[in-house]
Amino acid sequence: MATTGVVSGQVLVADSNAIQNSIPINATAGTVTNNVSGQTTVASASAFSIPLEGIVNPKLIRIMAKDGAGVDKPVRVILLSSGPSTATNPPSHEFVLVVSDLTTSPITGVQVQPLNASTTVVDYVIAG
């Protein structure tokens, strides 16, 4: 899917009494021209690539992973760029990354690696 838009919103870090920090996302990511979203189901522990479909500078990446029963299941998200890639980063069942307009060495690929071969359902949104 190709579109022109923006990544916007805000993240609040707060306790029960007051907002401690507000992070405006529209100042972080700004304009995007393409995005892809979808779902992939695998039954393998091998890393697989999410198709970027022409996105050359991802500014927002969101990965959510669950098992076949819909329970949160950690996976490793591997970001490829001009630097070294590695599959040892901490597993997480939910992963959101936003980087700004001023980006060098952009991400060139996004891979997801399940921790085992049981069913993993991965939902993804990538905009850039």
Add this chain to the structure above:
Amino acid sequence: MANAVQLSGSLTVGEGSTVIANIIVSSNAGAIGAGIVQGKRIISATTSTTIDLSKLGASPKVKLMYIRSKDAAGAKKAIKLGINGTAASPTLNLPSSDEFLLICNTTASATITFLSFAAPDASPTHIEWLIAGDL
């Protein structure tokens, strides 16, 4: 510094009034039991500098990282950010940028223990960070 901190909010990818993707952050990150590490630093070298996360404990489960950098005049200045999961080398390969927001739910057995960043040149780079997570 208050405990029982909560992350909330939303990110939207949209075009005009058409919402392409809406990401509810509260479902991603949820409650933070340990608290927040905030700080700022001015560096004038290209050597790698480490952010101390010891306030979040020996094995913190980082749920949110927000880092931004500017030059001495306040203009955006991209830095290289390294996230260390288990060893001295960065394990999450991020692009250089002047602003990073990362939300994740790391497990207790594979935690983010510290962050490092490097400036592209030796002119002053002002870096601010906010890290939130569980013990």
